[in-house]
Amino acid sequence: MSRVQIFTDSTNDLSDELRQSYQIEVVPLYVIFDGDSYKDGVSIKPDKLFHLVGQTGKLPKTAAPSPTDFEQAFAPYIAAGDDIVFIGLSSELSSTIQNATIAASQFEEGRVTVIDSRNLSTGIGLLVLKAAQAAGEGKSAKEIRALIEPQTAKIEVEFVIDTLEYLHKGGRCSSVQAFIGSLLKIRPLVKVIKGAMTLTDKVRGKREKALDQLLNNALAQKDLMDEEILFITHAMAAEDAAYLKNQIEQHTNVKRVYITETGCVISSHCGPCTVGIVFAKK
Structure with missing residues (x-):
């Protein structure tokens, strides 16, 4: 063979x-x-x-x-x-x-x-x-x-995007949406659904609030998680990634939690300070 x-x-x-x-x-x-x-x-x-x-x-x-x-x-x-x-x-x-x-x-x-x-x-x-x-x-x-x-179909991918600037420059939201989002400090959560990027939440206020929403969305599925590997993936958001890793390790039985950095293709669409949680379901 x-x-x-x-x-x-x-x-x-x-x-x-x-x-x-x-x-x-x-x-x-x-x-x-x-x-x-x-x-x-x-x-x-x-x-x-x-x-x-x-x-x-x-x-x-x-x-x-x-x-x-x-x-x-x-x-x-x-x-x-x-x-x-x-x-x-x-x-x-x-x-x-x-x-x-x-x-x-x-x-x-x-x-x-x-x-x-x-x-x-x-x-x-x-x-x-x-x-x-x-x-x-x-x-x-x-x-x-x-x-x-x-x-x-069992892979869960969800990100917090810190700024609408890159989505706007990439033609994925209007200048009005970007302006209002910046004014109101809106941070979108984006999930991969059926192979495409889909907006799931718009969190208004401090960044910590958006991170907690991302974390809670993942923990809501902890009983369905494949407990072998989970990834925290980020673009210039090392402290946030470390925080999420710590929380995942405390509140789940996942054996290996890796922190990785996004490459240029993902970064060019989502921008700096993007951070996500990625895992497989059983």
Whole structure:
């Protein structure tokens, strides 16, 4: 039986340590600023992204890897005799899955398996870790697909967005909404539902109030949580992430709570001080 190599894209938001530990390969998306193209997580990191936004007052555009990018990434592993399972950013949000599927068609049928995560950030990361564990146990690509695809609907991803500025600059809310939101200190909670980002709450007032709402939403489902792994994922909000980690560890039986930082693609849409809780349901 062929060895299975797990691939994902740069929106998975797992730490370098976790990716290296599980031997996960990454195909980066692109971040485009004033005609300059950067590879997410390779030639640009969030601190540089936020600096450029502050300098220019503009948001970058983001783009999926091309089919050629995927072909070039997959080819050495196929040549070495490995099969590949790729798990990527929700097809509701990006053409990443479409382009990976085009690339997969260039190889012998069954050598590259493409799975739509229907998620983003460490919602993808959770599925990727499960796939990597299964690959390490010697499971085939077909068995990994059968394991992972039903799990996509069990991933819970919810974020607090600290400012409407990035949503406004990205065309996701009007200037009037952004102005009123800033005036009233409204912080939206955004959840991934059926593969798309959906506004679930608008919390008015102090940031702590929004964080507690996010925490309470997660704890309301603690009896349904898969207790193996939970992620606190943030963009320049380390103290808030540490607070949430502490609360989750106190009030649930989750064995491993990881803090990770969002990459440039997620950061460019949500902005600094975004923080989220990500877990799988049983």
